[in-house]
Amino acid sequence: MRVAVVGVLGHPESSRDPATVVAGLCARGHEARHLDVVPDLPLPTVRDPDGQPGANGPPDIVLALGAEAALASSVLARRSVSPLVLCLRPADLPPLVEHDATELVLRHLPITAVVVESARCRVLAATIGAEPSRTIVIAPGVLVARPDRGKASESPARPRVLADLSTTSPADEAVARGVLERIATEVGVDVHRVTEVGDPARKETWTLVVIPGAGSDPTLPLLRAMADGLPVLTSDTALSAEVLASMRHGLLAAAEDPDEWVEKVRYVVADPALQAHLGRGARAHVTANGDVERALDALDDCLGRVTGAWNGDPLSGSTPPADRAM
Amino acid sequence: MTTRAPAGGGPTLDPSVIDHPGVLVVGAGATGLITALELHRRGVPSLVLERESACAMQSGQCHGWLHRGAVFPEAADSEVAELAAGADWWQEAAERRWLIEGEVLGTDPDGADRVTRLWTQLSVAHSVADLAEPPLNWSVRGGEPSVVPSEVLRAAATAAGVVVRAADVRELLPGPDRRYVGGVRVTAGPRALDVRAPVVVLAAGSGISRLVPSAAVLSERLSFMLVVRSEEAPARAFTVPEQQALGLMVVPRDRAGRRHLLVSNFVSYAATAEVRHARRAWLHGVGATVRELLPRVWTDPDALWGTYGAVKVERERQRQLGLGVPGAAVLDTPFKNVLAGVPGKLVLAPVLAAHISDRCVELLASGRGGEVPSSEWLDALLPQATWGPEAWQLTPLMSRGTVFSAGEAA
DSSP states (O other): OEEEEEOOOOSTTBTTOHHHHHHHHHHTTOEEEEEEEEOOSSSOEEEOTTOOSSOSSOOSEEEEESGGGHHHHHHHHHHHTOOEEEEOOGGGSTTTOOSSHHHHHHHHSOOSEEEESSHHHHHHHHHTTOOGGGEEEBOOOBOOOOOOGGGTTOOOSSOEEEEEOTTOOHHHHHHHHHHHHHIIIIIOOEEEEEOSTTOGGGGSOOSEEEEOOSSSOOHHHHHHHHHTTOOEEEEOOHHHHHHOOBTTTBEEEOTTOHHHHHHHHHHHHTOHHHHHHHHHHHHHHHHHHOBHHHHHHHHHHHHHHHHHHHTTOOOGGGOOOOOBOO | OOOOOOTTOOSOSOTTEEEOSSEEEEOOSHHHHHHHHHHHHTTOOEEEEESSOBTOSHHHHSOOBOOSSTTOTTOOHHHHHHHHHHHHHHHHHHTTTTEEOEEEEESSTTHHHHHHHHHHHTTOOOEEEEEEETTEEEEEESSOOEEOHHHHHHHHHHHHTOOEEEOEEEEEEEOSSTTOEEEEEEEETTEEEEEEOSEEEEOOGGGHHHHOTTSOOEEEEEEEEEEEEOTTOOSSEEEEOSGGGTSEEEEEEEETTEEEEEEEOSOOEETTSOHHHHHHHHHHHHHHHHHHHOHHHHHOTTOEEEEEEEEEEEEGGGTTTTOOOHHHHEEOOSOTTEEEEOOSSGGGHHHHHHHHHHHHHHHHTTSOOOOOOOHHHHHHHSOBOOBOOOHHHHSOOBOHHHHTTTTOOO
8 A cells, every 4th residue: 555654754763753664664565655744834735855746646544653743644635535544652642742732633633543652642642532442552663673792791891871861851951960960970970961862872882871851751762772782760750661660671760859860870880780680671671562663563554454444344343453552 | 384393393394383282371470380380290291481580570579478377367267278288388399498487576465366376276386475675575486487489489490390481472372162272372582473282371460361351350459568788687587467567577588698678568559559659658657667666777877778569469359358269369261271360379379370280180181192392492482481580689779768758757
């Protein structure tokens, strides 16, 4: 089938990334192309970033990645008489969303099916208008690269902590920086801050990855660190708890308690066995449940069912497409 | 078309199917591992499949106390007999290597009589003594030791050759008709495969509902364990079952030559509770009890503290007694060859396992035979499961002020 994937680039090698989704769907035998959102008036439209004037034939289905792509996608879907599947991220849902745009989208746009990333998100989406019978859970996925065997036994002489601030909200930045300064001075570790998703520092050797901040979505930084087999410490929020199980895949700390962050970092860097256990558990967990190929398989299945239902094929047992939860 | 591996294993033409002639056991906690041991005793081959590490979940989160009734004075005689049978199994399996002597302590003068009444009936050796550790004024020793479950089970399973492999069981496979299943579908890393067997035992605790949603309702409770590392920690295990102490239970553990304590009580919360808020409330209560009954530990300036949460699974109607006798512990499933159960208490896992194993023997009586897959064949498809560690060994330890920051007793 021809799939138009509408969204903004920015989450490379993950199931939230339009380029990754396009490549994945093409690998599964579909004709997929990425379309950018163009903030035109009176309505936003889509544009092929490769410069081609329009879609190469109407799509069989439109896939919108994120609430910001919903309106333009619905225009495309309406013009091409195609079903529209909207993928919502946690940042599109309460309590992280600061406006009611997502609710307007869900209640007033012709959305055929909604994809969310967890059962909790499904409940949240229902509170702002998503129809439960048309809401599917597909856990997010990241690329899980093969382990670098040559680096397996390396450990830095002095503990090194990677602080991933790429998803830390502006409101949390000041507190996060204070915590990191205390960690560096009181625990005696090297702390390196990254704020960009593609920062090459991520490929270096780290003892621990710290992802502070409670007012944002840490899912992808967490999954990436876990996929690299690194122990992680992040804020104890409902969202984090969906990604990792405390003490099996990583550690959680109260966002408002700097002492807890400092002491947990101190404890982890002093225990290589604990680091190894958490890193192994994290990677195994992401390999089994957070691999991007698994997410793309689930998305492929979802799109097939939606297209089939749109064309009149009965859904088996009239139950919604199967959930693929982590 | 699929082909099976040659008998005895070896390179396969179809790496997506494993045929097992005996029992698949889903879950390598106490229930699953003891079921495999009981099956071994009965000459039945089994294959245990575990998603995480063996004895890492509930079995690795508990204090290993072998209840014989001291903390359940309202238990009926039949229930106490079940407790005794389970405790005897654990004590025999522990071979004294992993037994930690336990005491029951109290302040109420009549308390010692209530505790010892059942032990006297059961002829459990015990001794009563006065204590001069205010507010505690009596002690009963000998009736209820504690064990380290993962150590006991690892040794027993290794000695018996129990096969435990790492795999995430995703669903039950359809069988010859809708009353039976054909096995399970698993993922092991990136690989998916079918494991077929005539009988499946679900011993996966809260994971049972995912595989058999129509099984009897399971009740989940959120409880906490306090971990303390202190040179002032006592070497003995003890419990203060009185209400004023909130049913305090203290068990020592040693690691790298340093003494740790696992401290729990009877206070638990709905599994849907906000964990941070529940933990804060729990710490407020347990902190006051620890300060009163373990004052030297509480005031040790070098002590380090931590907590972890654990979700305990019981069958819904067990809540009244907090016990898990087999009649209540076995869950109904819609399939004749799928058995499931949750023991409710660690000490009752052997009783449940024996019951389930007897049922497995009945189910296999008229079943097919066949070769047990060789280790080499399994090695090619399913990695060996790892063991533990126990939850307390992973718990970050911090200063008392940080742990009790919002709930510290004044």
